[in-house]
Amino acid sequence: MHAAAKRTVLQARIAIAILSLNALALSKNVISLIIADLIKTYPEYPVSTIQLIFSTTTGMAVVGSLLCIWLEKRMTLKSMSMLTLISVLAGGVIGFFCAKTSVPLLFLSSVLIGIGMGLITPLNGINIANHFEGAELVRMNAQNSVAATVGSVVFPLIGGLLVAIDWPCVYWIFFLTIPVMLITVIVQPREEIQCLPRKNGSEPVKVKVWSPALICWVIESFFAGLCWMVYQSNASSLFQSLGFENYAQMASYGSFVFAGLNVIAATTLKVLCRKFGKPCMTGGIVLMAIGLFMLAVCKSVSLLWLIFVATAVIGFGFGIFKSASFVFLPITLEKGATSRGFSYFNAANVLGNFLTPYLITSTVARMGGTIYTRYVLSAVICTALSIFAIATQKLKGTEKIAD
Structure with missing residues (x-):
């Protein structure tokens, strides 16, 4: 009974960390709200180049998703979560302070935000698969999807209000990673680095991925x-x-x-x-x-x-x-x-x-x-x-x- 209670508490802590992180998963879309302002601010650049500032976040999310494979064998899930949030926060800081001064730095901002966002979905998928099974697995995935969906609706609304203040303020959205970092530090347990199964404690067993x-x-x-x-x-x-x-x-x-x-x-x-x-x-x-x-x-x-x-x-x-x-x-x-x-x-x-x-x-x-x-x-x-x-x-x- 006591062991079951401990597992329940652990799952609750992990659920809080997962849901707070996944709520940010689609926040990168707020950058699309300022494309028109960027075009006015940088008339010397082709419109297609300015539009790439937003598209870059999506392209780099592909890189982030694949990077998760490499990171998982070298970092704990908690450390990966922190790296994800730091990447998004750094991109937000650069975007806010350089929005009106440098297009190259805006691309750097999009690269960092995109990589961070790309890490979120596979990272949460691994976290859920490691700690939930059966009906609880389904329930946790349902809650995870709801968190991302709510974020996808709420963040554009907040972004619209921030644009009304001054359009670079839309990057303030990514400062929300700070409270999520605090949540992650407090509730996400520090676990062992994920390792491949080993045969007799020696060489890793070859795992077939592409079924x-x-x-x-x-x-x-x-x-x-x-x-x-x-x-x-x-x-x-x-x-x-x-x-x-x-x-x-x-x-x-x-x-x-x-x-x-x-x-x-x-x-x-x-x-x-x-x-x-x-x-x-x-x-x-x-x-x-x-x-x-x-x-x-x-x-x-x-x-x-x-x-x-x-x-x-x-x-x-x-x-x-x-x-x-x-x-x-x-x-x-x-x-x-x-x-x-x-x-x-x-x-x-x-x-x-x-x-x-x-x-x-x-x-x-x-x-x-x-x-x-x-x-x-x-x-x-x-x-x-x-x-x-x-x-x-x-x-x-x-x-x-x-x-």
Whole structure:
């Protein structure tokens, strides 16, 4: 009884550290709020160069995700959390003080913020997999997803208020890493460095990382990230094409719907994982494809309701796919392969986000298409991905989570 109580206290402490860190996971998106101000401040730079200041955070998040593999064997999870927060804080400090004076230093700021943000998701995935199992694993992942979703809604609102003070103040968002550092120092236990299993205490046992299941999930993660970003990056343009003068505000309403369905997906995760098992990830991709096709036909104001329905479908589908992955990856991969599995999965997803302008937007522009063509193309890609996910379900398994 006493041992069980101690484990519960340990899990509670780790949960606090994980949730406070994951709430920051999407805070990098606030940099997009000041792109117009940066363009005005630095007219000598091409617009494409200024836009790269934000894109760099996403690109470097890929590096951060892969860096987690190297760091895990050299640092404790607590030290990795502190390094993550220090990187983001340093980027925020540089961004705030150099916003009006140096574009190169703004790129350095984005590099540091991006690497830190890229570390958060795989780091938390490892932390959860190491300390939770069964129903508690599902519950913790659901709470983790809710924390990230709430942060993705709250931080842009705070960022908008900070921009109203003075646009470089948006970098104050990253100063929130300071209280999270204090939380991490207080509640995150200092554990041993993660080590590969060893045979007879000598050479590390070779761990097979690239199983058929992981290969399939990494492919799905990349294309799901690609298609999700098509929705995310074109929302305001869609409302603008329909004649809405307050298109940015309408897009923000869509973001609230998307985030709300992400939360619902996370809170129903336990039921879905118990009832449907691993195939619920495939179901999430199918829902995304349906939602993207719905958006592709919304060419008149009379179909405004359908835009929000489609947004809800995409939000729920993507939420299920991403949340369930952190339940099923650790129970599918071999011991010692979890960190690399999480890192590859997250890196693929972020890489899909980063390449969307090049693979979708540029392709449609060369075709002479419109914003609706982007949605059609992404819907076709997501449909093909759905077929792939269904066809490879046997390779990934159909296990369910027990009560």
